[in-house]
Amino acid sequence: MATTNHAKSHPGRVLLILLILTAALFGTIGVGAAISNASWTPKLALDLEGGTQLTLKASTTDGSKVTAEALDQAIDVIRQRVDSSGVSEAQISKQGDKQIVVALPGNPSQDTIDLVSKSAQMRIRPVLVIGSPLTAAQQTAAASAATSSPTATSTPTPTSTSGSKDESKSTPTATNKNSAYEGGPTAQVENASYVKKSATVVNAASTPTPTPTSTSDSTSSSDSLSGGDGLSSLSQITAADQKKYDDLDCLDKKNLKGGGGDDPDKVLVTCSQDGSAKYILGPVEIEGTEIKSATSGLETTSQGVTTNKWVVNIKFTSQGAKKQTAMTKRLAQLDQAGQAPRNQFGMVLDGLVIEAPSVDSQYASTGITGNSSQISGSFTRQSAATLANQLNFGALPLQFEVQSQEQISATLGSEQLQKGLLAGLIGMVLVVIYSMFQYRLLGLLTIASLVVAGVLTYGVITLLSWRMGYRLSLPGVAGLIVAIGFTADSFIVYFERIRDELRDGRPLVGAIERGWERARRTVLAAKTVNLISAIVLYYLAVGGVQGFAFTLGLTVIIDVIVVFWFTHPMMELLARVPYFRDGKPGSGLSPETYRLQRGMRYKGAGKFEVAGAAVGAPPPESGADLPEEADQGALVPAGPERGARAASERPTAAPATAPDGRRMTIAERRAAERAAAADADAPTTDSTTEENR
Template sequence: MRRSQIVSLLLAILIGFGSLAGVLAAGWAPVLGVQLQGGVEVLLRPTAPADDEQLDRAIEIIRSRVDALGVAEPDITRQGEQVVVQLPGVKDKQRAVDLVGQTAELRFRPVLLTFNPFDEVDFGGAQQLAAAYNSSLHPESVDESASEAAGDELVDEQEMTAQELLELIDPEAAAELEAEAGDAAAVGDTSETVETADDAEAEEIDPSDIGLELFPEFTAPEDDLADWAVLLPGRGEPVGYVLGPAELTGEAVAEAAATFNNEWVVNVDLTDEGAVGFDEIAARYFGQQVAIVLDGVVESAPVIRATEFGGTAVISGTFDEDGARDLAVALRFGALPVEFEQDDVRTVSATLGEGTLRAGVIAGIVGLILVGLYMLAYYRLLGIVAVASLAISGSVLWSLISWLGESRGLALTLAGTTGIIVSIGVQVDSNIVYYERIKEEVRRGRAVRSAADASFKGAFMTIVWADLASLIGAGVLYQLTSGTVRGFALYLGLATLIDLAVSYFFMRPLVVFIARRLVNEEPRRLGVLRTADGDVAPATDPTGGTS
């Protein structure tokens, strides 16, 4: 036995069991998919008819959002016009569910007025202002009564600023707004909330969370049109906003990231076109508030303190870490081309997942035991090599799956475990190809130790071509499919690559060692029996045939 083969054998054992000991010592274990550990399944249905291109684009965006959340091995598939999203092991299920179907339409709107949504007088005045503004923008679409309430002095929107319009409608409110703007912080600071001394509960209620249930006078989602004035709630603060038409949309955003600098903020990089448009807004509304609106809620309403921003902006507000990251994810991957509603939300219990996992583990162990007994009965000493090869492959695969789960969030799904179980057959086939080559050489009269060395080259080429076929199939499945089928393909491919390495660096030197040290030119120790005339014959196949 050559020195290189001894080194190869020892290195294979060291890598196999050393990597397993390392991940166990680190406390790593495979991350389990939704079928194995439980999770949440969301069924999304478009609110309006959508074509295939829109649905496929929506699935891509949802998958990108889920990946950014760090959810391991999500399964996002399409069933007709519905989109099924499976999220395994999520801690904050509601947060994940809200984010995957969020349309995420970002708009920059000028602030006409901030008001207290808990004060009926304030709310009434805000409604009158919005109606008056809309009557000036769309006189053909607004009732005559609304136009008369706005007054006869309203002029075209292109010739009048929001502040001037407000002065015509409500001079006192205009003076208050101007005073607030003068006292507000620089760009990036949200507007001061409007508090009511008569209702202490107002400070604790976020109208953006309650929405139209308590405040039906807020603009409904179907009426939240970009070129109309709207009444919208603020995020995390008891304040409402009267906002003018959108001056810019989320298409102007190139990149967004959440960072912490004394508070959680979202840094936004604008496209070239978006940077020009944002600077135009800054020049037009210098010294005034511009609201950043996401899906009908004002996330922030900073005061513009510069006329040029150089293609970057900062969104600040009452963000916690999750809120800032969710906003950044929604902005980064853009708005969904289709508006979805949650048709069904199902929770897969951890108990059900544990039962599935237990059944899979039992099936795998029983299969391994049966394969091991068959190999030992038919190939004798070589059967020991087959069992040892499976142990080395299993150790490496477990370590690799655990590492990928810890570092990349890759999850082991039910389909993935199926791929691993299928790969057991692939690995055993590699052993059988080599063993049968050896037995053929021994039947021809060749010495066992010589046959072990000479047979490997031809056997290994057969193993390579057979494994290549498995790799091609796994690669095609991985590229052309999604969800659980990709998990099956991935783990089948990984196990097949490990089989190639184990066959060359472990199986070969161990078989040569056994042939030289343990067989002692007794072919039946390899499952090859001698006949009455002294020739060798194969051992009886446990199934009733012969090899």
């Protein structure tokens, strides 16, 4: 006996898993609604809920004309600030040649409004202290835990850098396995035209940091070059600065909002932009307006050879170039004296350090001359481009004045939402009508699958609104409506594959398994293309189009889950119901539904086969006179009679060539097929009767 290779399926278990996941999804939302600020409905974006609209007027700090390029870069800065504050679906646009309109959904806080209206501030300050992002109390607790465990990594307190340069570079890095801190940037500054023969990359995290204890006296004692350090002198750090540094937790996201507003003439205590380290910085030495431009690219040597090392090239104004020379000369002397990390300078954008390159001792006598410099280090293409953009953004000599602040009505948005929901309802009704007409009662499975997909989509969007601040916009609603057709398409592919197998003569159970194997590949291929399209659209678009791409990609994933974990298991269960298993009229699986015809059917290449189905045929174990090959996956000739008589009625294959020897055309073969089928169905004439006649 032939046996099938299909593993035994458990559709009930799969449906139970889907039910548990759905319950967990809505249970999480329920817990959030009870103990947090979660809601049972998704948050709506600006076009559906309304919000606050700010009109900002841009002006230059130096009295020059506001260019279109500067305004576009300012829009990018504002968009980055809004996104980092957790507000999604904001609309930022240019109005005229001097105004920027920012529309924020809902009721934004005053901090968010202030963050939007502030100008981008890029400033370069000397580094005085670098340390772990943890607070002093957290570091002490970690050190105590480390000393009590022989296998734990200790967290030494950063020491003064008054020793030799080589000793300072060999000091162990302060680490804590519970911290996200893995070290600061590994960058170095050099002349753009100078090629280093022995480049040394100073890691800010691997050098000891001259952290003072808690008094200004101890700070002064660790400043071995006091009086000659200028803006790099540790004597500038007051007890208040030290306390702020000790209490600062850079792992807390509220300390990473930035916003600028720092005093350029005073010490600044702040975090790195990614929260990996915290700094004490000296007064401002170079303003962002003194940076002319910044670009990223691959390093080019003096011989014109391009390496695979990404760098950032900076050009300063004439005034900025003079300040750069003086600053880099002093920092190079500190590097020569082993005073790391005071040989570094921090690039501060909106109050947060985006990079802290070091200056090598080879510039101790002259500093970096000219108006160009180059930052090199462990950059990738993306990180180098990001740094260059940040330097350009921060160099904008723009300041903003809030001209108007008004509430946006949601009346128009409500009307649009109602029309969008109506369009979705019409689309759903059309899909239901088509499914019931094409698949009869089997169309109910399509409707049930759409309902399950809708429930899961609603739950996921509601959860994302709570946990990620996602807001559903009108383009997002359009994405959900389009997804109805995509989702129904998966079910249609599956059902048609099953019908194809039934036309080939397989029983329903075998047709479902074989059809699923074929449909699964098609569905996954189609959904992969849809998902890639949604991802590309999301990253290339901005604003509302991103909302459309997001919901489209989300529904593609949910569609695959529903097809695999609901539609297919339910189809397996329906195959056990006699009404569907026997192909009763109206089930969607009856022979007349998928236009089954008895007789010969042309397969191609001059071959023919018997067309038939076995939807209502008894299984092999029922004792019917069937061939051994007629298991669930084998072809079964269908006819009114079985056994020996069916074998005697097996039709003869039509010829593949015409009588004159040429190969038959498709039309001729089909005609031969019909003739062969007619001969096979014609009643035989009794020979004795003919003789008597």
